[in-house]
Amino acid sequence: MLREDLHPRTDAFISAGIMASRPLTLYEKIWADHVIERRDDGTCLIYIDRHLVHEVTSPQAFAGLAANGRRVRRPDLTLAVPDHNLPTSPRVDANGHPLPIADPESANQLAALRANVAAFGVPYIDALAPEQGIVHVVGPEQGFTLPGTTLVCGDSHTSAHGALGALAFGIGTSEVEHVLATQTLLLKQSKTMEIRIDGTLGFGVSAKDVVLAIIGRIGAAGGTGYVVEYTGEVIRALSVEGRLTVSNMSIEGGARAGLIAPDEMTFAYLKGRPMAPAGELWDRAVAQWRHLPSDPGAQYDATVRIDGSAIAPSLTWGTSPEDVVPITGVVPDPDSFADPAKRDSARKSLHYMGLTPGTAMQGVAVGHVFIGSCTNSRIEDLRAAAAVASGRRVADGVRAMVVPGSGLVKRQAEAEGLDRVFTAAGFEWREPGCSMCLAMNPDKVPPGERCASTSNRNFVGRQGPGARTHLLSPAMAAAAAVTGRLADVRELMG
Amino acid sequence: MADPITTVHGTAYPWGAKNIDTDIIIPAHWLKTTTREGLGRGAFESVRAQAGNLFDDPRYAGSPILVAGENFGCGSSREHAAWALGDLGIKAVIAPSFSDIFSGNAFKNGIVTVVLPQDAVDRLVEVARDGSITVDLETMTVTTDHQDRLQFELDPFRRRCLMEGLDEIGLTLAQDTAISKYESQDAVYRPWIAGRGRYAGIAVGDGGRT
């Protein structure tokens, strides 16, 4: 691997068609385009093109700037939007007046964001704006996320934006402060991993099942130290929404970023979005973006191949996203794992999840269903869930909620009548935000209760203290809602 | 940036658990704070809810070192995890591997993440039950009361920052000329990158809802 001899950009962008001395991967091209300076130890000062900010991981960063008398270097490359704390109950009363937020700490954090964006001149989408939503839904939707850019956010699921061919990754609050102040980060180049999924997805199998299958294969730490690129027929055939679902969960496989080469589908998705280039600039941008895909013969440090045709609708059984089984599978026996540490953690997981080895996944009763989160809250996800919900009823004793990823997704779903499909079936139709994905707002799964969730983390306590989470696709979540059990969506829809 | 740090010495939590995610280190409901302080109270909340847990064991109370398992700090990017550990008094974590984001966050808060092979970590879990451990950044070794001497590697830049307590943002700001040069070239090659300020100043519905 010749990573070391890829020179830092001197005065030209690789993506501008400047020829490199050897075939490069998408990641290497974006990296080379953004190196400002390279130190002897390999640490590079990298330019950051796009910075998304939300209320949870930014207050201490703005406080740091203020304490040192520093400004935001490029407000025009920054976009702030509240999402994690916002309640998903109605935000205005019958007269259109804003309703107060009950939790004083949440209200305080949201107020801090408003004060900070005002003080530092950062573009901001307010909680009441129709464009408000989860940062990772808003970025692509507004055309803020663009191919070939470096994009960061104080949130690990920033990997989602890699679906559009951006080098996108989550950062901590000190790095948020660093980017606000300097528009750069100090980084070392990562190793590259190609995850190639060929074949054709079967009936009832979605992007979520693909990414669950990937994490089940490589493990929760399998991608640590790597930037992943997803390739192959299955990925090419996925819509941009589906690709966002796959890239979103890269971090659950340990990879900080998960890229997908931009193609005609990407360009069609972005064209005309409010913050995307327009007119002559659009044409120039697309011409450059066509240079981004990995060159034939480009070398990856590791390659994983998965047969897409063999992927079944899948879900998790434990408390790590790597604990994946097909819906037709059974709860595994901890003793079946070779690794003693894994055996031990599987035992603990099963105890926490209230499951016994050998139990068929199909038929396990659920009390809650959550359709939402930055993984699965875009229009296509809601359509898939609505197709299952249509003409059916949420089972007795099940609380099922649909939380659109943004106000624009919500509006479009309402224009398509999906809200009526959901409410007629007994689902709650709520305001956009992170919601039950991490239970920072009032949407929580009560202790010991079981939730079929389209979110991305089944960690202990993630959806509320003691909550038991099964990760699955929107269609599978809807199937769980209407049957009251973990169910094979293929049997409902076949 | 934290105070300069050259050695960490003391008792250690002999944990060794694998895949400890940031939701375990500090659960989400603690993230509503707007400061960095006081998060030690929420550290390992779900672990501490269990009787006889390591973190409430008087033998290890206030230990500056945590010995953990593979993939420590996986999950979210919340720097609150590092702040919570720091608030608990932890200055070094030793594990076979760390999530990339966590180790960056730890470093920025003056917490050393020491990567050692699994067998060395197993040994340290044993030693830590009743002995103390020293992490030395000068010699890049972990030593114990029982004559163990384990060599580790540390990124040279991070090591220097830790040992000198450098302000990373200040260092980068000193490179302003290079950053500005990049920006002016970028404006030629990728003129669409500069924002059009579409949302600048937008604050819809300024009606008291926060």
Ligand code: SF4
């Ligand atoms: S939806 Fe969940 S994973 Fe996504 S940004 Fe919000 S809290 Fe994070």
